[in-house]
Amino acid sequence: MERTCWLLAFVLLLQVLLTEAAISVGGGIGVNIGNGGGRVWIGGGVNVPPPSGSSRSDLNSAYSALQAWKSAITEDPLMIMKTWVGSDVCSYRGVFCADAQDGMGPFVSGVDLNYANLRGTLVEELSLLTDMSLLHLNSNRFAGTVPDTFKDLLALQELDLSNNQFSGPFPIVTLYIPNLVYLDLRFNSFTGPLPGDLFNKKLDAIFLNNNQFGGQIPYNLGNSPASVINLANNKFTGNIPSSLGFMSSKLKEILFLNNQLTGCIPEGIGLFTEMQVFDVSYNSLMGHLPDTISCLNEIEVLNLAHNRLSGVLPELVCSLRSLVNLTVAYNFLSGFSQDCTKLIFRNVGFDFSSNCIPGRQMQRPQPECSGIPGIGLNCLRIPGGQPLICGALMGNMEANLSSTPSSP
Template identity: 40%
Template sequence: MAEYYPLILFFVFLVLHGFPCPSQSSDLFNPRLQKAYVALQAWKHSITCDPNQLTTDWDGPHVCNYTGVFCAPALDDANELTVASIDLNQGGICGVLPTHLGLLKDLSVFHINSNRFCGGLPETLSEMKLLHELDVSNNDLSGPFPHVALMMESLKFFDIRFNHFCGEVPATLFAKKLDAIFINNNNFSSAVPANIGDSSVSVLVIANLDLHGCFPRSISKMGDTLYELILMNNGLFSCLPEDLGKLKKVRVFDISSNQIVGGLPESIGEMKSLEQLNVAHNKLSGEIPASIFNLPRLENFTYSDNYFCSEPDNYQNIKRIDDERNCLPDRPLQRSPEECCSFLSEPVFCSLLPAKKNTSPPAKIPLPLH
C-alpha cells in the first residue's frame, strides 16, 4: 500500500483544487512528475523562510514550471518528462531537507548552496542513482559525515564545504570515483586517511579541518588526474614526500598553515604545470631548490613564515614572491638571528618523525566559497 501513497496524495490535490485544462493533462498521467510533485510539496512545507520567494510559485501539479526546477526527457524513456535538475543556489532559504526528496530518482543535479538549510542529508537521497552533482555548500547542515553520498552511484561532484558536519572523514570517500571533492570548513576531526592517493579527483580541497597525522604520501599517485590540491590549515605534521614531482598536472598546490617540517623536495621542480605554490606558515627549512624558480608557468610562490636560509638569486620569471619571516640573509622582514639559530640548531630527521602529533584544532582561515 505504501508505494501508492504519492499517487493518492496527488489525486487528493486534484479533488481539492480542480483538474487542469486539457493542454496540461499529460503531466497528470506521468508517474515521475506525480512523485516529483509530492517531493517538492513536502519540501515546500518544510521551508520556514524564503526571502527571495524562490518557492512562491511551487503550486499545482506542473512541477516543470516551478522556479529552480528543470525537466528533461527521462534517460530510459525519451517520451516521458522527469525532474532532472534543481538549482536554488544563493536563495537564503531556511528549513530542512525532507525524506520525500528520495522520490526524485531521476535527478542529476542538486544545487542548494548559500542557503540556511539545517539538519542532515536524508538517507533517502541514496535513491538518486543518476545524481551527478551534489552541492549543499554554505548552509547550516550538521551531523556526521553524510555517508548517503557514497551510495549515489553516478556522483562525480561532491561539495559540502562551509557547513557543520563533524566526526571522521571516511577513507571510503577516496575510493569512490569522483571528479571533485570539497569538504573544507566543517568540524571534521580525524586522522588523515592514508588512501587519499587512491582518489580519481581533479580537484581536492581539504582545508580548515582538525586533521592530524602525516602529509599523505599516497598523494603522489594522483599524477594522472589531479589539477588542484588545497590542504591548508589542517595541522599536518611531517616532511613532504620526495616524489611530489609526479604531480605533473597540478596547477594549484597549497599546503600552507600546517606543521610541515624538513625541506622542499627537489622534485617539485618537475611539476611543470604549477601556477600557484603556497607553503607558507609551516616549519620548513634549508635551501629552496633552484628548479622551482625555473617552473615555466609559476606565477605565485609564497613561502613566508618558515625557516628557509637560502634562496636562488634568479626568480624574475615569477610575478609574485613572498619570502617574509624566514632566515634569509640580506632580505627584509626576516626572523631575528636568535630565533633562526634556536630553530635551526635542532635538525629534522624525517625518517624518525612520529606518524601523529596531537595538536589543538587549527584556527579557521578565511577561504572563499567560490
C-alpha cells in the same frame, strides 16, 4: 635517467608500505577558501542515463516529493515557494525538466536553488526524484543532516550543499549515490573524521573546506581519481599521507591550507606534472622541501607559507615555467638560488619574508634561527648524486608498484 626514476619509485613505495603497516587496512566508514584564492570546479555537461532496469520517476512522484520538501521550508524571503503550486512541477522556480527520449514524457532533471536564502531541512521524499542529475543548494540556510534515502538518487551527478548550516558527521550516504562525480560540502559545520571510502569513489571534485572535520587524513587519499580536492580550513592532524604520490595524474589542485598537519611534504608531489595549485600554508610541516617540487611544470600557485620548513629552496623551483605566485614566507629556509631573484622580472609573485636567509631583508631575528625546528626529522628523499629526471617518474613508479606483491 632510469636509475633516478627507479630510486624515486622505491622511496615512495617504501613510504606507502611503512604507512600501511602501521595502519589497519579496513573499511572506509568510520573555490572559495575563506578570503583566499582558488578555482571553481565546473561540472555538468555529462548525461548519465538512468541505470538499466530502473523505473523512471513520473511527475506525480515529483509532485509528492517537492510538496513534501516545501512543507519543510520554514523561511522563504524571496517567495520562491509561492511558485510551487499545482501539479505542473516543471513550472516551479528552481526546478528543471527534460523530455524523455524514450517517449515516456518529461521528468525532473535538476533542482537549482543556489542563493535562495531558504531555511529548512532536506526530506526523505526527495529520493523519489530518481532521474535528477544535479541538486544545487549553495548559499541557503538548510540545517540537519542528509537523509539516508539519498542513496536512491541513481542519476545524481552533482550534489552542492555548500554554504549552509548542515552539521554532524560526514554524510556517509553521499558515498552510496552511484553516479556522483561532484561533491561540495564546504562552508558548513560537519565534524569528525573523514571515511576512507571517500577516496575510493569515482569523484572528480571533492570540496570539504571550511568545516570542522578533524583527525588524520585517511591513508588511502592516493586512491582518489579526483582532479580537485579541497580540505582547507578544517582541523586535520598528522601527516599528509604518503600515498599522495599514487593519485591520478590528472590532479590539478589540492589544498591542505589552515589545518594542523605535521611531518614532511611527501616526495611524491613531483609526480603531478599537470598540477596547477598546491597549497599547504598555515600548518606545521617541517623538514626540507622535496626536490621533486621542481617537476611541477604546470604549477601556477605554490603556497608553502606559515610552516616550519627549513633548508634551501630547490634551485629549479624558481625556474618553473608556469609560476604565477610562489610563497614561502614564515618558514625557516636558509637560502635560495640566483634564479629566484629573477622572478620579479617574470612578473611572478615571490614572498620569502620571515625566514632565515642571510643578507636578505624582512627575515626572522637571529635568535629565532638558532634552533631550526624539525632538524632531526627524517624526510625520505631521493638520494643525491645525479640530476633529477622528471619525465618518466609516473610510469616507472606504476611499474614498480604493479610488480610488488600484494599484502595478504
